[in-house]
Amino acid sequence: MINRVLDICLTRLDRAPVLVSSAMAKVTDALVKITVIAVAGDAEGAARLCGETIERHLNVARSFLDGGNLKDASAEIEHIGAALLSLVKGLSLLRECSARSRDAVLAFGELLSTSLIAARARQRGIRVDFVDSRLFMRTDDNFSAAAPDMKTVARLAKRKLKPAPGKIVVCQGFIGSTAGGVTTTLGRGGSDFSATIIGAALGAEAVEIWTDVNGILTTDPRLIPNAAAIPRMSYAGAAELAYFGAKVMHPASIQPAVEKGIPVWVKNTKAPEEPGTELVPVSPYKGPRAIAFKKNITLINVVSSRMLNAYGFLSRMFAVFEKYKTPVDLIATSEVSVSMTVEGPSFLKDLIKELEEFASVEVAKNQAILCLVGKELWEEKEFFVRVFSALNGIPVKMISLGASKINLSLALPEEYCDTAVKLLHQEFFE
Ligand code: ASP
């Protein structure tokens, strides 16, 4: 994998690449586990797992380094490992791990992976600069979900990273530090976020997110194996898809690039020749682009006999949702009723009981939301006709049109969801 990543960087060498790397697969999970075991008081178990994690990195080093490169990298990994171990020993003794300590432990995954990458680059004779991201990724002290201070990051990143054609600058995703120099993390999966923060800070020409899929697909390939990558789509469309279940990236993680209008590419490390998906401010295509869906949805129908002209009703109703911190996904209203979808049934009972104090409530569990995303969807007169004739025979419970014209969402019983996705995929994408 590390070789493949370097190969990809080499094809971009004249564009002054900055390589922002996550930890090796499963390493962050292992580090989380180490903190849990340490807090449980199993000092030996925690130390053993630290040892295994370090050994895994040493093995990778041995597999592709030799001579002085191997010696230096091994010493570096042992050094990082010793720091990890003494930190974890402290946690085991105290049997306590604050969010701040946890971030300190989790940061080791990225520190280890990036020192391997830099070492391998040197071994291959590639010019490489290794930069500790904590020198420029200034964040607040909201440990485990720290927010970047974009102005300071922009100033420091330019000074510390200094990308230039002919070399690769390697740094860590996911980690940062407070003004006082305390290590923080941006939240799980935060490396994409790091990359777009750095891209925005440097005014990069593009940010590329390298994953293991060919880009953003027309729908979930587990359901439709021939789902294809979408060549280009808007940031907003991608966010919509992510929200409704497409597991490509977190929409918030590309926000820094969105604000600067920097194109974000989603590419496949295993198939770098595939074009991937380019996310841009405005999609050049009209019409539907992708279908996302989400199951385990509950449909709530609230009817008020007094709703006619009762303007306090909606605010009263939403106050209940707010009290239970329950986000509403879709909503449709008529003069006397409001239909909404919420995720999962766990919290529902109390919420419903409170709604019933001033309205009659119907609840349908085991529903699904299906969401067609595209551009100017209902500009084409035929669009709705095509959707509903494709779905002929499928009971649609609710329809919601995003005001942004980029999505049409339907609620339907869960058992019809797969069929409905297949029918719409056939109608629009095959
Ligand atoms: N290594 C971190 C995690 O697993 C960050 C990332 O992978 O993006 O959450």
Ligand code: MG
């Ligand atoms: Mg990771």
